[in-house]
Each structure stands twice: as structure tokens, then as C-alpha cells.
Amino acid sequence: MKNLTKLFLFAALTFVGLSTANAQDKNNPWAISIGVNAVDTYPVYPPDNRPLTGGFPDEYFNVRDHWNILPSVSTLYVGRYVGAGFAFGVRGSINKIDQMGDLPVDDLAYYSVDGMFSYSFRDALFGEGGWFDPYLGGGGGYVFIGDMPSHGTLNGTVGIKFWLSDNINLDVSSTYKHAMMPGTYYTRHMQHVVGIGFAFGGTDTDGDGIYDDEDECPETPGLPEFNGCPDTDGDGIKDSEDACPEVAGLPEFNGCPDTDGDGIPDNEDACPDVAGPAATNGCPDADGDGVIDSEDECPNEAGPASNNGCPFADADGDGVADKDDDCPNVAGPASNNGCPEVDASVLEVLNGEAGRILFDTDKATIRTSSYETLARIASIVKEYPTASFEVEGHADSRASNAYNMDLSERRAQSVVDYLTSKEGVNASQLSIKAYGEEQPIAPNTTAAGMQLNRRVKLTLE
Structure with missing residues (x-):
């Protein structure tokens, strides 16, 4: 009794100190639990002055007068997740019976082996994950009590798991075991279990908390919102779809930044820090001659690239550059190579x-x-x-x-x-x-x- 009280106290303190957690599921399919069990025949043991129901659940929580507790680790459970909230497990228990109903008995040895299918309501009630995990179970087992005939039982279980971390839970359950052999109704009983459970078996190669079977990037640590893939620059675009994974950027530019705000992403912008048009790859061209300012010897006066962005000389001002003007000092039309026409x-x-x-x-x-x-x-x-x-x-x-x-x-x-x-x-x-x-x-x-x-x-x- 003292050990059971200590176990409950430990569980309560641990539960208060921890936050939400995962559970036994497809990522951690295996579970093992050790704990303390209590056997109680009173709520289902029918004295002559009560109906066959035994007044169930009369004095269900009367630990002092009716519960039989072996003050040590006395139960072991091993189970595996099946899928869709279902799991199957086997529990073995030992105990010492000194009270059967209201009747004292002489420390009868108790052994049981039970198999159980259980269904977790956690995801159905609260969405995927969470720390509160109620479940129902059903199955059968075999019981040995002292020199009484051993026999099979039909079992029904109600329990709650409190997930304390990704892999550890506090498991509290009550199981009704119905004796299946004629003449053994007196061995019908309740078995209460408090245990610490461990879920394991999942593989998380990159250690990002997302198991490999759900991790799209199992060898690279990532984020849950990207199914385990990384977003190195934290811009909300996972690296595999980010053209600039090392620098935070914008969705419209596939994760690349546009530092100068000219509508051209930095990875395509020849002048990422100075706004410029797309025609010059994001570099400014003040005079609009197609020669960017940094390479234009006359940035404020339009000229061809062949002359470093400067206009060619036109001494006579006829619009025909001196280099093409057969009459550079006399105005004339371009049709006559810059020379005047005789009319x-x-x-x-x-x-x-x-x-x-x-x-x-x-x-x-x-x-x-x-x-x-x-x-x-x-x-x-x-x-x-x-x-x-x-x-x-x-x-x-x-x-x-x-x-x-x-x-x-x-x-x-x-x-x-x-x-x-x-x-x-x-x-x-x-x-x-x-x-x-x-x-x-x-x-x-x-x-x-x-x-x-x-x-x-x-x-x-």
C-alpha cells in the first residue's frame, strides 16, 4: 500500500512538470510497461445477502479493506501498435491474495497472463498527438490463484495513459476479469494497474523528432511543417524548393531576396543593391542607352555601347556622327552620308x-x-x-x-x-x-x- 501511494505521487508530480507529448503509434510501435497491480474481488464477489452483480462497483475504491497489493514491481506489459489507434499486448502479473471479498485468506499466490486488444481515443477525441490518452481494451487470459483450479478469463479494460514525454507515459487502468470455468464465479475480480510505460522502435536518423517513415528528408534535420525537410534561411520555403536556401527571400522569387526592390531577385540581378530595369539585368541606366551606369562613360547622355555609352561627335550637328559623315563640318542629310545635296x-x-x-x-x-x-x-x-x-x-x-x-x-x-x-x-x-x-x-x-x-x-x- 505504501509503495502504491508513492507511485501515484511520483506520477502526479511528473505529470505536472511535463508538457504535451507523443504516444505509442506507427513511429514508436513497440511498448513496454512495468508497474504495480492490485487485485480486488469485492465489487464482483457475491455474498449471500447481495445479488450476483456483487453490488458492482460497490466500494470500488476501498483500497484498505479489499485491495490485494504486492508491494513491489508486479506487472509487465509488452505490446505493439497495429494501426488506426489499435494495439495488441500481453500482460503478466503476480500478486499475493490475503482478502477475497470480505473474507481473509491465507496469502494465496496469484499469477495471470492476459492478452488484450486496445483502442486509443486520443486522436479521435483531441486530434493527433497530445498527452491525454484514454483507451478501452478487451481480450482474455488465464489465472492461477493458490490451490484453486486455474481457469481462463474474459477481460474488459478501461484505462488512461498520460504521456510525459515523446516515449514515456503513466498508465492507469482497471480490468474486469470474468471467470470462464463453472463453479469459479468467486474468482471473478478487478485488477487495477499503475505503471510506467515506454514506447520505442521508431527510427529518426537525422534526430529532428520526425521519424523516418514520415520524414521526407530523413538524413537532414528539418521541421514538422515541411515533413522533416529543412528551411535553412527560415523564410517559410523549404530548401528543396528554395532557389536561395541560405538567404531569406520571398515566395514570388522562389525564396530569393530582392534587396533593391526592383522586381528582380538578387540571384538574377547584376546589381542587387541598386534598383535597375530588367533590360539591363537589374542595373541602373540613367540615360536609357542600354549601357549600365557603372560601365557608361557618359551616364547622363545616351550613347552606343561601342563608344562606351557616349554619343559620337557630330561637329556640324546634322545628326550624322562624324565617323559616318562624309562632310563632318557641313550639315547634310543622312541619305547623302551627312553631306549637303545640290538642288x-x-x-x-x-x-x-x-x-x-x-x-x-x-x-x-x-x-x-x-x-x-x-x-x-x-x-x-x-x-x-x-x-x-x-x-x-x-x-x-x-x-x-x-x-x-x-x-x-x-x-x-x-x-x-x-x-x-x-x-x-x-x-x-x-x-x-x-x-x-x-x-x-x-x-x-x-x-x-x-x-x-x-x-x-x-x-x-
């Missing part, structure tokens, strides 16, 4: 000037009065360095046509020679064409008309 108005000016170039009769020598005119013509031609001009030579009708053809050619050549040698015009821009007397612009019947026909003219080739 009708320019030709009109040229030929107005050319009309003032005068030649003496039957000579190809330019009069000195025409030198200023040739200088003006040269300045105009130089404005169009890519243009090619044809200098036409013409004559009046005096002399033969063959002679006039030769004369007009020499006059055209005189103009070309003067423009190239005296005025510095590029010779490649000029060519000559002789027309003789074939294209008069005035009648050859007067001296004035013939003077007009002795002329040169510039046209575009």
Missing part, C-alpha cells in the same frame, strides 16, 4: 555665275574679269564635296563645227584647270563635256548673241 536652286546660282565667265573670240583664255566669278563658283562647289559636276563648254557658230567642238572643249578645260589649280576644288568633282555650237542660247547673228553662246555651264553628273 535646283544651287544649280541656278552656279549657272548664273558661270554665265559671267567670258572668253575672247576664237580663244579659250579666261578673261581676268571673270576670276571673281570663278572664285564664287569654287566656294559653292566646295560646299558639296561629294557632288560631281560636269563643266560644259559651248561656242558660237563661227568657224566649222569641228573647230568649235575643239574650242568649246578647251574652254571647259580652262575653267576646270583654274578651279582646281587656283581655287583648290577637288579635281575628282569636275569633268568636262564639249558641245561646240550645238546648244546656242542666243542667235548667232549679232555680236551680243555670239558672246552669250561663248560660255560654260555646270550640271550634276
